[in-house]
Amino acid sequence: GQQVMQIPQYQHVQEGEDFTTYCNSSTTLSNIQWYKQRPGGHPVFLIQLVKSGEVKKQKRLTFQFGEAKKNSSLHITATQTTDVGTYFCAGPTGTASKLTFGTGTRLQVTL
């Protein structure tokens, strides 16, 4: 079945350093969503990318959808402790209503 992998699985950075997580799908995606899950919390929607090569920014977060629509990335500039959590990408697979979530990247930020 379709797989959505993310790397790295885990990253520990010092506050102020940059962070990037990469999302790779085994098949072409019509769109991709990103979610953030704080420790002990639930996934919260961040953004959706639809077009090939699309780049969107939310303050210090930059999201990119690959030209072939099989990969995506999330880059955080100058991380803060509030960025701590697990970041998931998710793309539609099979039936229209099914989102396959990536394996997630856990980000730890220390002072």
Next chain:
Amino acid sequence: DTAVSQTPKYLVTQMGNDKSIKCEQNLGHDTMYWYKQDSKKFLKIMFSYNNKELIINETVPNRFSPKSPDKAHLNLHINSLELGDSAVYFCASSQDLDYRETQYFGPGTRLLVL
């Protein structure tokens, strides 16, 4: 005014027991989901319902039975609980079946089977 709520938040039970988790959304959405998140944080869809109709039923043991009395509620009943059922179960909802719709997650139910 919580958008998606689940009860209970925590559930500790013995192997072999039967338990239920309830979910309600007040967003007026047509579609609801159950996800299972294991200890490695992998998030896997189990079921989805649209207007009370079962749409997705992943390869989940038939000990798990969802029930949607109306489109604002999706409950999950688990029979004969096993150790491997220990996980966090998230309910979610979206406006409709369109895969471009945002999914809104509940706070999760942490199930521990002893």
